[in-house]
Amino acid sequence: MRGGVVPVAVLCSGIIRHKLASPKRIPEESAMTTPRADHVPTDTPASGAKDFPYDTRLDVRFPALTLIDVPKLASEVKHPWFNQTLCKVNDSVVRVGVVKGEYHWHKHDHDDEFFHVLEGCLLIDLEGRTVELKPGQGFVVPKGVMHRTRAPERTIMLMVENAGIIPTGD
DSSP states (O other): OTTSOEEEEEEETTEEEEEEEOTTOOOOOOOOOOOOTTOOOOSOOOTTGGGSSOEEEOSOOSOTTOOOOHHHHHHTOOSSEEEEEEEEETTEEEEEEEEEEEOOOBOOSSOOEEEEEEESOEEEEETTEEEEEOTTOEEEEOTTOOEEEEEEEEEEEEEEEETTOOTTOO
16 A cells, blocks of 8 residues: 555564554654774665665675674664675675664565564564564565565564665665
């Protein structure tokens, strides 16, 4: 139901939350954090990333054969919507998201996205329904499907997607 407002009642951590889901709504947070001095991204940010209130880092942080400590990395995150590419696997990347709040409505015309929750609760709003992911659960959003993600509480997730995907959408 693009452009309309859909009432959504969701259950996360045993609490029912009522929210109006609207494809045109954009997150209100606008603070950006400065990258850590010991980690300088080597790739350019996503097209238009500066227009969004997210800390999105597209550089591949860990080369192959390197231990990746997701809980340690997540413990260092202060930004409310942080996304870091961890590693490359063939033509795909694995990203970690440490998030609270909501992302804007968007779609990827040529790429699927896989979300897997490690901690917290992730809501994936689709046109007409909302999918709730709890720790240990995953979900694929197929290419071309309008969606947005929301986290009513601090949530840590992994995402697997094409290395060339633009996280903010096409």
